[in-house]
Amino acid sequence: MNYTAAELGSSWDENGALHDFSGVMVITSSIGGSSIWGPAVQSAFLPLYLTAMFHKCRNCGKCCRAFDSKLARGVELTAAEAHTLQSFCRVTRRAGKHLLKYPCALQQNHKCTRYIHRPFCCRAFPVVNESGPDLSVSLAVFMACPAGKGTYVTASLFLQELRQLARNLGHIDRELSFADLEQLKTKFDPNSVSPADMEYIKETARQLGLETE
Numbered sequence: 001m002n003y004t005a006a007e008l009g010s011s012w013d014e015n016g017a018l019h020d021f022s023g024v025m026v027i028t029s030s031i032g033g034s035s036i037w038g039p040a041v042q043s044a045f046l047p048l049y050l051t052a053m054f055h056k057c058r059n060c061g062k063c064c065r066a067f068d069s070k071l072a073r074g075v076e077l078t079a080a081e082a083h084t085l086q087s088f089c090r091v092t093r094r095a096g097k098h099l100l101k102y103p104c105a106l107q108q109n110h111k112c113t114r115y116i117h118r119p120f121c122c123r124a125f126p127v128v129n130e131s132g133p134d135l136s137v138s139l140a141v142f143m144a145c146p147a148g149k150g151t152y153v154t155a156s157l158f159l160q161e162l163r164q165l166a167r168n169l170g171h172i173d174r175e176l177s178f179a180d181l182e183q184l185k186t187k188f189d190p191n192s193v194s195p196a197d198m199e200y201i202k203e204t205a206r207q208l209g210l211e212t213e
Helices: 005-019 039-044 046-054 079-085 120-124 148-169 178-188 195-207
Strands: 024-026 075-077 092-094 097-100 127-131 137-142
Touching: 005 024, 005 148, 024 127, 039 046, 039 137, 046 120, 046 127, 046 137, 046 148, 046 178, 046 195, 075 079, 075 120, 079 097, 120 195, 137 148, 148 178
Parallel strands: none
Antiparallel strands: 024 137, 075 097, 092 097, 127 137
16 A cells, blocks of 8 residues: 555654654555565665665754663664774673764764764664564654654655556566666655765665665
């Protein structure tokens, strides 16, 4: 079932009113069990891509603080990210995970002083992976983010169109390419992405086996 922007916006408002705009809102069009590519692409690529292309950040700095219980431990880092960032700030290790604790020491005046080195979780915010009671994973958006509603609506519409594109092209799941996404995004007022950030996105896609050329 497809939804209109108005319907998605109303759903966000209603859910937010019920939960005081805390927690996350699962994206209506999350790929879930019928993934266009598979769980690896959903968890390790789509949050990054959706945020980069459609999130209209308001530079409030809230994402650099532990405003939600889901973020209490801090930003989870890969080993490579931890190695890079430990030159600039304190990185802790807990239960085998590298963590950048909140409030982030790299934030000054609501801006990141090491923006080019920001880790995946920061790049993808406010889009995250949300596990359901049946252990399925869906994409979701943090409701406390001031620009979260717009990201939720646009991401949902984009994923609806993406699924339709796959059907129209007669593709099996993993045949959609990066170019397909790039062409489709033009319908949704995408952000202007810096060359460095675009290369990061493409490299992530390549590591997951997506065609980027």
